[in-house]
Amino acid sequence: MQDRIDDEITFRKLEILLAFMEAGSLARAAERLGVSTVSVHRALHSLETGTRCSLFRLEGRNLQPTDAAQALADVAREVLQTMSRGIRATRDIAGYAADRIRIGSLYSLTSGTVPAIIMALRLRKPDIQTELVLGSNSELLRKLREGELDATIMGAPEGAADVESQLLFEDEMFFAAPAGSSYADAAEIDLAQCADGRFVSLNEGYVTRDRFVDAFRVAGYAPQVVMTTNDIFSLMNLVGGGIGCTLLPGRIRSVVPPTVRLLPLLPQYQMRQKISVVFLRTRERDPNLLSLLAACRSHALDLQKASG
Template identity: 30%
Template sequence: MRHDHSSQRPLLQLRNRKDIHDSSWALALAPRLAQFEAVARHEHVTRAAYELGMPQPTLSRAIVRLEEELGVALFARHGRTLSLSPAGRAFLGSVERALTDIERAAESVRADADPAAGKVAFGFLHTLGSETVPGLIRTFRADHPQVRFQLIQGFGEAMLDRLRAGDLDLCLTSPVPDAPELVARRLDEQKLRLVVPDDHALATRKRIRLAEAADELFVTLEEGFGLRRITDALCAEAGFTPKVAFEGEEAETLRGLVAAGLGVALLPPPPVPRPGVVELTVTAPRAVREIGVAWLDGHVDTPPVAAFKKFLLSRRGQLLH
């Protein structure tokens, strides 16, 4: 087929303009890829149009427009039949791979949204990973045995960032966030204890006011962790700024360092009692951390995400028991 190259110049000029994003070119081509593939496979416009459920003249015009936008002839015309040109054969391989990728992506998102066997991307704090989260998932899967979980463990701010980025559907976090782009619901609270070495002068006590630990060295989580912010806030309420000997990423690591005599720490109860430390009840100020579930405001839940969210909200007051 002979092309009028003068008709291509405005398109080529438009394509080369600096104020046109690269993605605009791909978006213009995308609707025509399946049409091109069908014509290439059938080598006949009428049969391809029948398969695609569109009028033959419309498909013919779409193929001509595609060739004009690319600036090459994709087909050689032989009456009512066509054969791929060398450029068309080169283009077809990439188009087939692109369509296969799109089909796989569509199958993946359909599978993730399946009510019975879909996926939930769920984030949670390190300190909830040993017992709380496995217990929640085990109970939920008793009624939804095929639902799949993508689990991501991290500290509070990292979880919230991943919510905002769309990487997570839901997350358990502490403190309960108050941000305009997020929705959060309080589920439970967890008492914090002052953990001291078992040979410490305070180890004979059962209860303590936090102000009595003002002169102690503290081992804490790093800044950015929710428990670190709570620790700093409680110490400030008790009238002092903690002297930090070590900053870590895992509560149980801190508990081990307390046992080694490096300092004291404000921590939630351990999954199992740990030798070498004594855990004191803090009587003042009230030392607790709230645990909540958060999600992105406006996030459209798939059926499995909606079911798991409903399950979590039904556990208010029972999350840690």
Template identity: 30%
Template sequence: MVHQQRSQARVSPSSDTKDAKAANDIVSLLAPRLAHFAGVARTEHVTRAAQEMQVPQSTLSRAMVRLEQDLGVDLFARRGRTVSLTPAGRSFLGSVERALAEIERAAEEVRADADPATGKVAFGFLHTMGAETVPGLIHAFRADHPRVRFSLVQNYGEAMLEKLRSGELDLCLTSPVPDAPDLVARRLDEQKLRLVVPADHPLASRRRIRLAEAADETFVTLEPGYGMRRITDDLCKEAGFKPRIAFEGEEAETLRGLVAAGLGVALLPPPAFPRPGVVELAVTAPRAAREIGVAWLDGHPDTPPVAAFKKFLISRRGNLLPA
């Protein structure tokens, strides 16, 4: 028997790691003192700067001395309580002012996004809901919240859940309704699925079909990882067959185009608008439907506009989708 030997050697931090740590250390030291430095540099007078910033003069003086010690550079030439910038100090001031302005801009931006009346909601949804469902929802919501802004992201279910986890989205409409310990989800509605066939297909004269009758057909489907692909595979398995797949795509209307071209059949939700060249059959068995739900990250605090839109979506339970 061969046993893998564990190395006892200790790995020393690389120079890049040491440099990164040193940079982080200096930033943590400097950051609290930058605004004080900018105030003294602007007034060129410690007492006046202390009064404007409402800090004790002794505190401000000590902060400037420590800042110079941390940098190892003289930033000020001192004459009593009056100071003037050295060349190094003037160079440093330009960068400090840009950094402080960027921090102020970022703070204003996040405050604006959280404003109850004019804030922003980062909202994700499935491609199949982009033409009609989501525009209708936002239109209805803005009747009472006319100035709330939206950042909209269309994607497939798993990709949107990852964006929730990374903080890129506040909420998403997805299917199937996720069941994960780090997410909260609410079922909102159900959407019946149809078997879409070419207009000249032998089945096109039918209005209803049992899915088992399509066992010998060639299917076009969404790619693996999409919720509709998983639903298609599961329904076909329940009907007693494994679908023979000719084409895989990323968007439902593209699949309808492939069906219209006679390249296969597909299980899809209803279209927003009628598509020429195809016929859509109700599936009587097995029960063919997908659940639609809203999901968000568990424990993630909501801004007022996100909380309002979440409440609105949940209030539409059972009435989310167009009739």
């Protein structure tokens, strides 16, 4: 069982302690805090009562902190920062962070999907500030759970009971080969016939990497991966440079360099990604997220109309 913290120790008194430690004197701490010198002295003496030990010593007319005071100040700084983050997270969950939203995204979604959604969101909330964080599926999900993101646009996570997701679109995987390779003019690619090929891929944690692995599992072998990278644009350049082939989602077709060919796979190897906006179930009533979801539904409807 944890020791009970004395009632004499409060956040305000810890703030006064830190101000005194940083200012170096009672007068300067009082000036910084906008209170009297007596109030600062009383708070520091109260902390000694609460900790049941001596925190300061008199040197002439000056009050000097002991090593014990420094130890308490170090802990106080950490406690106050943690509490500040906790209050901010509490306000976020309650929907009071009305001027800011932090959105995560896969790199491959920044060429079209994410800008369209952010523009649609700003039409609904013109004053909102948007912070965009890029990463892999696994990184984005971790940051979402740790409160570093409000929502993320990525491959829909499987078996994640703590999150809600809204589908934006489904994307098909294609075989990506250098323009001058023997694969470049093929109508369809049979992965079973590519066992001797050299491949490049994303690192683990990316939904495109997961579908890459799934497709070759169906083909019955593990491909020879000669290089990996952390973003899909570098991956395309590796293919275009002749380092190896890979599998890429169709959504990046508009930004594929002319040195790369996207080719359909035989039906048995075709893999699809479900790209969704994902948020914590505990945040489902957040006004910012409700606006984001409305923007995402609008974007999904536009995509359906364009494909229909």
